[in-house]
Amino acid sequence: MTRDELRAFCAALPRATHVVQWGNADVYKVGGKVFAVLGMGDSGATVTFKASDLAFEVLSDSPGLRPAPYMASRGLKWIQQHGEPGLSEASLKDHIRASYEMVLAGLTRKKRAELGL
DSSP: OOHHHHHHHHHTSTTEEEEEETTTEEEEEETTEEEEEESOSSSSOOEEEEOOHHHHHHHTTSTTEEEOTTTGGGTOOEEEEOSSSOOOHHHHHHHHHHHHHHHHHHSOHHHHHHHTO
16 A cells, blocks of 8 residues: 555544654554654654554564554553564555554543534
8 A cells, every 4th residue: 555545544434533643654543642743754654654563563574564663662551563564454454443443432422422423
C-alpha cells in the first residue's frame, strides 16, 4: 500500500482525526488517542499500530516488522512495519482497524458518546 492509500484508509475510519507530528509523521487518532502513525523512522516509509498481546508476540519477530521504537520500549504493545516483506495489504488494514477498535474501546463511555460511537 502506498502512503496515500494508507492515509485514505485511516481517515475513513469513523471519527478519525489526522495531525502531522514528530517531523513528517501522519498521526491518526480517535478521541484524541493515537491508533496509527505513518512515516516515522529513518526511511519515512513505516506504519506503526497498536497490537493485542497475542498479535504483538506473533508479529514482533516477523520479517519487516518490529516492536515500535520508543512506544514498545515503554512497555506498550505497538508494532512497526519498517521493511519487506511486512504484512499483506489486507492484513495491514486488519491490524490498523484492530488498533482503532482497541483505542476506541479504551475511551470513556462519555467520550465515545460525545463522538457518537
